Amino acid sequence: MSRIAILGAGAWGTALAISLARRGGHQVCLWSHSPSVAEQLGETGENLVYLPGFILPMDVRVTNDLLGAIFEADVILCVMPSQHLRGILSQIAPLLTKNQAIVSASKGIEETTFLRMSQVIAAITENPCAVLSGPSFAQEVATGSPTAIVAASNDIHLAQTIQHEFSSSALRIYTNDDVVGVELGGALKNVIALASGVVKGLNLGHNSSAALITRGIAEITRLSVACGGRRQTLAGLSGIGDLVLTCTGELSRNRTVGIELGRGRQLDQILSSMGGKVAEGVRSTTAALGLAARYGIEMPITEQVDAILHRGRQPSDAIRDLMSRPSRDEQS
Numbered sequence: 608m609s610r611i612a613i614l615g616a617g618a619w620g621t622a623l624a625i626s627l628a629r630r631g632g633h634q635v636c637l638w639s640h641s642p643s644v645a646e647q648l649g650e651t652g653e654n655l656v657y658l659p660g661f662i663l664p665m666d667v668r669v670t671n672d673l674l675g676a677i678f679e680a681d682v683i684l685c686v687m688p689s690q691h692l693r694g695i696l697s698q699i700a701p702l703l704t705k706n707q708a709i710v711s712a713s714k715g716i717e718e719t720t721f722l723r724m725s726q727v728i729a730a731i732t733e734n735p736c737a738v739l740s741g742p743s744f745a746q747e748v749a750t751g752s753p754t755a756i757v758a759a760s761n762d763i764h765l766a767q768t769i770q771h772e773f774s775s776s777a778l779r780i781y782t783n784d785d786v787v788g789v790e791l792g793g794a795l796k797n798v799i800a801l802a803s804g805v806v807k808g809l810n811l812g813h814n815s816s817a818a819l820i821t822r823g824i825a826e827i828t829r830l831s832v833a834c835g836g837r838r839q840t841l842a843g844l845s846g847i848g849d850l851v852l853t854c855t856g857e858l859s860r861n862r863t864v865g866i867e868l869g870r871g872r873q874l875d876q877i878l879s880s881m882g883g884k885v886a887e888g889v890r891s892t893t894a895a896l897g898l899a900a901r902y903g904i905e906m907p908i909t910e911q912v913d914a915i916l917h918r919g920r921q922p923s924d925a926i927r928d929l930m931s932r933p934s935r936d937e938q939s
Contacts, residue, residue: 609772610634612676614695615686616644616669617884618657618745619712623686625749628664630775636668638676640687640695645671656883661749673698682708682772684739685724688885689715689794693727700732708765710758712739714793715887716894721901723790737765738786739773740793741844742852744859748778755779757845759789781844788836792827792846796853797861797888798895799823801912803854804865805922815926819908820854826906830895833902861888868915869922892916907932 611627613620616639624637639645641656648654652663663669670676677683677699687695692713709732711724720727728736741756748754758769758780766782774780783789802823806815827850828841840846853859864886867877878889892913899906911929914920 609681610679611636611682611684611772612680613637613684613686614673614676615639615688615713616641616648616654616657617686617688618654619743620684620686621648621654621658621661621663622745622749623684623712624667625661625663626751626775626778627773628667629751630773630778633772634668635666636670636676636680637663638670638673640671640673640691642671645669658745658749661746674702677702677707680707682710682769684710684712685728686712689713689724689887690718690890692724693717693731696728696731703732703734705734708735708737708768710737710739710769711790713887714740714790714797716791716794716891716898718890718894721894721898723787723794725786725790735762735765736760737762737769738790738793739769739780740789740849742848744852744856746858751777753777753779755781755844755848757781757783757789757843759783759786759845761786783840783843783845785837785840787834788831788840789845791831791834791836792841793849794887794891795827795830795895795909796823796846796850797886798892798909798912799827799850800853800859800861801865801868801886801888801892801916802908804859804862804867805869805912805915805925806865807862808866808869809922809926811926816854820850823854823908824850826908830899830902830904830906833904834898860884860886864889874916888912889916 627635648669709728713724737760743754758766760766770780895909911925
């Protein structure tokens with residue numbers, strides 16, 4: 608039996624706790640940074656803020672005590688917003704034992720350093736590390752809808768361990784040793800999903816949406832390969848799979864933010880109406896451009912999304928500029 612500490616009681620963390628408890632064979636502890644959320648979950652079993660409508664199994668322990676949550680855990684699953692990973696991990700690092708595995712299920716790029724989540728973990732601790740990514744809406748995982756995702760690690764034995772410990776009849780996990788490709792696919796698809804939402808908000812139709820998604824995966828792949836990822840990884844679950852889901856699914860927060868931007872709402876108004884939920888693409892956009900500049904990679908869609916988010920660019924003008932770029936070969 609594995610002892611798994613889930614750090615982050617948002618929708619995804621709660622859904623993973625439900626999935627792991629439903630599978631059985633684990634001691635699961637779910638940590639929330641919010642005392643009120645932890646109290647509510649402990650009393651009712653329902654996460655009314657982030658994942659209403661689902662009841663946490665009674666054998667999942669809920670706590671607001673961070674150090675108590677990780678004590679004697681075999682696996683520490685980090686599911687907090689990506690920009691909080693460094694701060695939380697720094698708090699627990701002095702107490703970690705060398706055999707405790709850290710698994711990141713946060714999809715983002717650190718805003719100031721342009722580091723992937725596994726790189727942030729490696730900068731703080733020498734503990735074995737893996738990442739979990741792929742096309743997975745929290746609500747559908749909590750429901751038990753068949754879902755396939757990827758566990759990636761430079762240590763293939765660790766990836767296989769996570770595969771074995773997390774897989775169930777409703778959650779199929781594949782392994783991969785391309786941590787760079789898996790992580791960047793999961794982080795950058797949120798940026799393209801913002802753009803896809805803008806296309807929807809502007810009522811531009813299915814042709815525009817298909818073009819945006821296709822050129823989006825080309826953009827993601829260029830940067831991922833430059834950073835050391837493999838092209839074939841971006842053709843898999845953590846690349847095109849996650850991109851299609853997030854760009855087309857009604858449950859996508861990033862797509863929803865993009866839709867509202869396309870309809871003319873201001874970013875601060877949109878974010879304030881989300882009730883504390885996070886659209887990772889909003890902060891990953893700037894980091895993605897910083898990473899692209901470091902490697903000399905052109906990312907025109909990401910540039911236009913950044914202009915809309917942070918420089919007051921009108922969405923219709925951004926689309927026009929994308930369409931008026933100089934002609935080029937599709938494979939270049």
